[in-house]
Amino acid sequence: MLHLVNTALLERVDYFFRAITPQDKVCIIHDTDPDGICSAVIVAKGIERLRGRTIELHLPIDKKNYGITKGMLAQLRKKKITKLITCDFSPEQYLKGLRAAAKNRDVLVIDHHKIYADTDKLPALFYKPQLFMEGKAQQYCTAKLAYDALSRVVDVSDLDWMAVSASIADIATAPWMDWIRLVYRKYDLVLTDNLFETALGEVATIISSVEVYDTLLCGKSFRTMYDAKLYQDVLGAPLVRYKHIIDKEIGKHVQLFERKKETHGELLLYKLTSRYRIHSVLSTILGLDHPHNTIVIINTSKPFISVSARRNDCKLGVNTLLENATKGFQGSNAGGHIPAAGGGFPRKYLNTFKKRVIAVHKRGNI
Numbered sequence: 209m210l211h212l213v214n215t216a217l218l219e220r221v222d223y224f225f226r227a228i229t230p231q232d233k234v235c236i237i238h239d240t241d242p243d244g245i246c247s248a249v250i251v252a253k254g255i256e257r258l259r260g261r262t263i264e265l266h267l268p269i270d271k272k273n274y275g276i277t278k279g280m281l282a283q284l285r286k287k288k289i290t291k292l293i294t295c296d297f298s299p300e301q302y303l304k305g306l307r308a309a310a311k312n313r314d315v316l317v318i319d320h321h322k323i324y325a326d327t328d329k330l331p332a333l334f335y336k337p338q339l340f341m342e343g344k345a346q347q348y349c350t351a352k353l354a355y356d357a358l359s360r361v362v363d364v365s366d367l368d369w370m371a372v373s374a375s376i377a378d379i380a381t382a383p384w385m386d387w388i389r390l391v392y393r394k395y396d397l398v399l400t401d402n403l404f405e406t407a408l409g410e411v412a413t414i415i416s417s418v419e420v421y422d423t424l425l426c427g428k429s430f431r432t433m434y435d436a437k438l439y440q441d442v443l444g445a446p447l448v449r450y451k452h453i454i455d456k457e458i459g460k461h462v463q464l465f466e467r468k469k470e471t472h473g474e475l476l477l478y479k480l481t482s483r484y485r486i487h488s489v490l491s492t493i494l495g496l497d498h499p500h501n502t503i504v505i506i507n508t509s510k511p512f513i514s515v516s517a518r519r520n521d522c523k524l525g526v527n528t529l530l531e532n533a534t535k536g537f538q539g540s541n542a543g544g545h546i547p548a549a550g551g552g553f554p555r556k557y558l559n560t561f562k563k564r565v566i567a568v569h570k571r572g573n574i
């Protein structure tokens with residue numbers, strides 16, 4: 209169960225939103241996965257309703273860097289942004305970018321990933337579940353955090369289906385099943401055990417397929433969600449074609465995994481090449497199939513190697529596993545949650561990475 213321990217923080221978040229004026233220039237920087245897109249759209253629409261004006265800018269994060277980059281800072285300056293909201297990543301993992309972004313503007317961080325720095329000492333308001341409640345932070349996804357925060361200051365009840373879709377995508381539904389049941393009843397939707405097979409799960413899969421197909425298309429996802437009056441608008445959107453392509457590719461690799469995976473104790477390692485960024489979705493599916501194994505998927509198609517790891521029984525933290533295995537790699541990144549994490553590094557580190565993952569996993573001292 210999730211228990212509130214710091215209601216003062218929630219009041220500060222309320223105030224952040226209420227204090228945004230029509231004169232402010234607002235930017236949202238967001239992840240490109242369903243939770244990142246849905247949270248950004250909920251925040252954008254909430255602010256628009258509060259102050260009677262659309263936001264000025266939204267920027268997707270760069271999957272190679274994750275933090276607030278120099279390029280983003282240049283855009284914030286160019287658009288004279290006064291209020292910045294980040295959604296679904298840990299900007300405090302790269303302090304330089306965060307400090308620069310907070311220099312002349314108010315920053316609100318909405319996120320449920322690991323906390324990487326002493327947030328009290330940073331010039332931003334951190335709205336992360338670990339800071340105001342007890343319970344598993346990863347099960348309170350960013351879109352639900354955004355939905356709950358905006359709900360306190362403006363009517364966003366028509367966006368509930370979006371917060372549910374993001375919760376499904378992040379496998380963050382367990383604490384909220386009573387609420388989710390109400391939402392399904394409200395829209396007269398069938399609720400089955402596998403939420404991905406429901407209409408709102410389908411919305412999540414469509415948005416995730418667009419990201420997997422090409423992250424550069426995530427602007428289209430944002431637009432589609434922003435313009436959608438109801439979930440049916442997403443199910444019938446032109447974006448659906450990407451889902452068909454990605455479904456086929458994932459099916460192929462689920463089969464290849466069983467034949468080609470390397471087994472090192474409980475660690476199952478699979479190296480693949482695919483022109484699409486399927487590693488994360490693939491490891492989510494395989495993680496559900498093998499809850500008592502550590503799954504590590506390595507996509508070697510590009511000079512920048514991408515990895516994704518899962519450990520559904522949480523016996524060990526795959527975020528720390530990947531962080532330790534990439535330690536000291538220049539131009540690398542790694543992070544995420546205990547059961548689900550991702551990262552990337554330049555190709556020259558591939559062999560070292562593999563050896564380290566196997567060794568660190570064997571030792572178990574992660």
Ligand SMILES: [Mn+2]
Nearest residue numbers: 243296350378
């Ligand atoms: Mn998320």
